[in-house]
Amino acid sequence: MSYPSIEWFLFQAWSKMRFNLFTAATIFAASTHVSAQFQESCNSLASRLSIPNATISSTTFVAAGTTLTFPNADPTCGTQPQLVSADICRVMLTVATSVRSRTVMEAWLPSNWTGRFLATGNGGIGGCIQFNDMDYGASLGFATTGSDNGHSGQNGTLFLNNIDVVDDFVFRALLTSAQVGKQITRDFFGKAQTKSYYFGCSTGGRQGWKMAQDFPDEFDGIVAGAPAFAFTGLQAWAGMFFPLIKNAGPNFPPQSLWPVVDAGILSQCDGLDGAVDGIIEEPSRCHFNPEALRCAPGQTSACLTRQQVDTVRAVFSSVFAKGTFIYPALEFGPGLLGQIFQIYGGPTQFLFADNWFRFAVFNDPAFNSTMLTPDEILFAQKQNVGGINTFSGDISKFKNRGSKILHYHGQVDQLISSLNSNRYYELVSETMKMSPAALDEFYRFFRISGMQHCAGGPGATFIGNMESAVASLDPNQNVLTAMVRWVEQGVAPDTILGTAFVNQTKALGVNFQRAHCRFPFHNVFAGRGSVKDAANWKCIL
Numbered sequence: 371m372s373y374p375s376i377e378w379f380l381f382q383a384w385s386k387m388r389f390n391l392f393t394a395a396t397i398f399a400a401s402t403h404v405s406a407q408f409q410e411s412c413n414s415l416a417s418r419l420s421i422p423n424a425t426i427s428s429t430t431f432v433a434a435g436t437t438l439t440f441p442n443a444d445p446t447c448g449t450q451p452q453l454v455s456a457d458i459c460r461v462m463l464t465v466a467t468s469v470r471s472r473t474v475m476e477a478w479l480p481s482n483w484t485g486r487f488l489a490t491g492n493g494g495i496g497g498c499i500q501f502n503d504m505d506y507g508a509s510l511g512f513a514t515t516g517s518d519n520g521h522s523g524q525n526g527t528l529f530l531n532n533i534d535v536v537d538d539f540v541f542r543a544l545l546t547s548a549q550v551g552k553q554i555t556r557d558f559f560g561k562a563q564t565k566s567y568y569f570g571c572s573t574g575g576r577q578g579w580k581m582a583q584d585f586p587d588e589f590d591g592i593v594a595g596a597p598a599f600a601f602t603g604l605q606a607w608a609g610m611f612f613p614l615i616k617n618a619g620p621n622f623p624p625q626s627l628w629p630v631v632d633a634g635i636l637s638q639c640d641g642l643d644g645a646v647d648g649i650i651e652e653p654s655r656c657h658f659n660p661e662a663l664r665c666a667p668g669q670t671s672a673c674l675t676r677q678q679v680d681t682v683r684a685v686f687s688s689v690f691a692k693g694t695f696i697y698p699a700l701e702f703g704p705g706l707l708g709q710i711f712q713i714y715g716g717p718t719q720f721l722f723a724d725n726w727f728r729f730a731v732f733n734d735p736a737f738n739s740t741m742l743t744p745d746e747i748l749f750a751q752k753q754n755v756g757g758i759n760t761f762s763g764d765i766s767k768f769k770n771r772g773s774k775i776l777h778y779h780g781q782v783d784q785l786i787s788s789l790n791s792n793r794y795y796e797l798v799s800e801t802m803k804m805s806p807a808a809l810d811e812f813y814r815f816f817r818i819s820g821m822q823h824c825a826g827g828p829g830a831t832f833i834g835n836m837e838s839a840v841a842s843l844d845p846n847q848n849v850l851t852a853m854v855r856w857v858e859q860g861v862a863p864d865t866i867l868g869t870a871f872v873n874q875t876k877a878l879g880v881n882f883q884r885a886h887c888r889f890p891f892h893n894v895f896a897g898r899g900s901v902k903d904a905a906n907w908k909c910i911l
Contacts, residue, residue, distance in 0.1 A: 404433070404457040404481040412459030412479070415558055419461075421550055427462040434458075440501065444523030447498035455509035457481040461554055465546055467520065471534035473543035475517035477554045478504050484511035486854070487555055487563035489548040489589070491570020491577040492519045493824075495526050495722045496539050503569060506837035510850070513563065515551030519543045519573075526725030531733050533756065540756035541580045548588055565857055569850060571595035571824040571835060572786065575777075579794075580760045582775055586768035591853040592775045595835050596786050596824050599760040599794060602731075603697035604786060605723040606747045607689045611714035613741050614684055621677035622711065630672050631682060632704035634663045639702060644895035649820040649829050652892040653701035653781050654792060658686070685710055691744035696751065698789035703782035704828075713784065730755050761794065763801030769812045774856050776814055776849055776863065778835065778886075780821025782828075791815065795889055806890055815889040816849075816866050830868030830884040830904075841869035841876075864888060867904060885909070 408431070415429035432438065436454045443449035459479040466472045476499060488507040490500050496519035507514035520538020521528040528535045538546075548568075556562045568578050568589045575597030581588050598604055615622055623631060639656035640646050650656055660682040665673035674682065685707060689696040700706060727739040731750045751759075768775070779791040795815045799806065820829015825839050832841040834848030841847055845855040845863070852863040865885035872878035882902030887893050887909035899906040 404431075408457070408459070408481050411558065415459065415461065415554075419554065419557055421463070421465070421553060423466040424550065425464045427464065429459060429461050432458050432460045438501070443499075444497060446524040449498060449501065452501040452505055455505055456511075458508050459558060463550075465550055467538050467542050467546055468534040470532060471520060471538050473517045473520045473538055473546055474499075474522070475515060475543075475547040475550065476504065477551045478508040478514045479555065479558050480508045480511055480513070482511045483513055483559055485561075485564035486512045487548075487552055487566045488512035488514045489544065489551060489566075489568045490514060490516040491544065491568070491574025492517075493572045493574060494524045495725055496573045497521045497523045497525070500570075500574070502837045506840075506850075507569065509837075510843070512567065513551070513555040513559070515547050515554075517543050517547035519577075525721065526729045529725070529729040530735065536730050536756040536758075540758050540760075541577070541584065544577050544581065545585055545588065565590045565854075567850075567853060567857075568592045568594075573598050575599070576601060576760050578775070579777075580757075582765050582768045582773070583760060583762045584757070586765070586771055586773065590773050591857040592773070593778075593835070593849050593853050594775060595778045595849075596780060596783055596788075597760075597777070597791065597794075598786055600697060600790055601726075601758040601760060602750045602754060603689065603759075604790070605726050606691075606742060606750065607697035607787065608714070608723040608785075609727070609739060609742050610689055611685070611710055612716075614681070615711060615715050616740075618677075618681045621675070622681050623674060623678045623707065625708065625711075627672075627674060627678070628705075628708040630663060630674070631660070631707045634658070634660065635702050635704055638662070643893060644897055645901040647901045648704065650703055650781065651819045651894070652817065653703055654789060655892070656702045658702045682707060689747075691747040691751075694748060694751075696747060698787050698793055701781065701783075701788050706782060706784055709784040730758075761797070763794075763797035765798060765813070766802060769802075772812075774812050774853065774862075776816070776853050776856070778816045778818055778833070778849060778866070780823060780825075780827060780829075780831070781817055781819045782821065783823045785823040788817065791817075792889070810862065810888070814863060816863075816886050817889060817892075818866075818868060818886050819884065819893065820870075821868075826874070828870070830870040830882060830886070831874075832869040832871065833866050833886070841871075841880075865909065 412431040416426045432454050434457045438452045440449045461477040464472050464474050490503040499516040504514045504516045520535055520543035566589050570578050575594040576599045578592045578594030579597050579599050635658050638658050639650050642655050643651035660679045663674045664679050686700050688699040724739045728737045779788045781788050821827045821831040832839045834840045834850050843851050845852040847867045855861050867885045869883050870881045872881045883904040885904045891909035893907050896906050
């Protein structure tokens with residue numbers, strides 16, 4: 371694993387100095403010697419903690435600059451060594467959530483604590499602590515927690531005939547780790563947090579929305595990205611690709627034709643925002659017609675057969691079961707056809723949906739999830755095991771508490787349709803009978819053009835939504851610090867200024883920036899100057 375350069379650390383230090391919400395202690399803690407009292411208090415913390423149903427594994431001081439390894443992490447998590455950015459007290463423990471379930475969690479308590487608490491979420495099928503998110507939070511002075519979401523590894527085998535493990539995955543492990551984490555924070559520092567935040571993407575995005583919908587008192591601010599809500603529908607949508615690819619055979623465009631499809635999408639849709647730059651600002655306005663790529667009589671290259679056109683159309687289609695809408699279509703964007711084939715082209719790549727249907731929905735390890743029937747999809751949708759769908763439009767209790775939520779979604783997300791986030795925003799508006807201007811008081815949704823699933827892609831995707839995607843700590847450019855400013859100073863983000871580095875490498879310098887608009891506004895190029903200058907774009911309805 372490669373680590374950031376000295377220049378990168380200098381860049382981060384400069385960014386931190388620009389962010390006036392965090393104290394000087396936060397900024398410079400990594401460069402000062404932590405007190406002996408902090409170390410001693412940490413090492414003896416286990417003897418002072420009294421947490422019901424918990425087993426404390428260790429409480430250990432970890433100095434900034436230490437590289438932690440995680441030998442006990444499940445191999446399916448792919449957990450990498452983590453460079454620790456701040457002096458922390460690391461607390462490791464297991465909490466029983468029922469007589470037949472538990473969650474493994476950690477709390478990282480920084481010496482430069484700002485009084486803030488941050489809970490972090492999970493990804494995929496949800497059995498892996500996101501240590502990079504924990505380090506990100508601790509480096510900014512948050513007392514930070516993370517958990518394995520109630521089971522170990524990226525598989526759902528423990529869901530089998532055990533609703534308690536399912537409940538942990540759906541909501542309880544996060545709720546438990548947050549509540550326990552707040553107690554640990556209070557016991558260690560001698561006072562409760564001043565504000566409580568949540569931060570996650572994908573499964574973590576769904577977890578954040580679950581808290582807002584069903585446990586509105588837990589967090590003052592939630593940052594929820596690319597959420598996997600409407601979860602059962604999402605799994606049915608994911609489940610359609612493997613049989614589609616398998617049945618299409620040669621009628622699925624081969625890799626040599628993927629650039630043809632990409633060029634066709636851009637030809638029809640790239641200029642809708644006023645700039646031909648390889649990025650579609652608002653894919654929901656794109657009505658790509660793959661028929662335009664069909665081979666003319668006598669044409670044998672750089673075109674699609676009629677059957678291949680039909681396959682492309684099917685890839686970008688919504689899911690229905692017996693006329694009932696289940697999940698929205700993949701939005702049009704370059705690269706998505708090839709990614710769908712690479713992600714779902716083999717049975718082992720169908721893991722998350724397969725595990726959910728076999729072990730949680732049908733409780734049958736022999737269930738064939740590679741060819742879901744409409745009746746099976748409708749059964750799963752109605753069952754909504756554990757309340758997994760997380761698709762309630764009523765978040766009035768969260769609003770009335772004064773809490774805030776920042777929702778973002780990449781517009782070339784290859785794993786979760788970004789249209790589903792548009793759909794949810796409109797559900798909230800309709801359910802609560804609130805206009806976008808009224809929703810702006812507590813709920814803002816940002817569509818990140820050119821962003822793939824949670825990160826990456828050709829757009830200005832460095833928005834501070836993870837440790838590796840920080841261009842600046844300025845709240846105008848960072849979703850986490852923007853949330854802190856919104857909660858604590860009442861300044862809501864109108865746009866999120868994203869950065870694209872040359873080859874996505876900070877050391878190579880900035881390629882361009884773009885201010886991502888809050889929904890339902892969308893970005894258009896003003897028609898003058900460079901498309902790389904964010905000032906030459908504007909948000910319009």
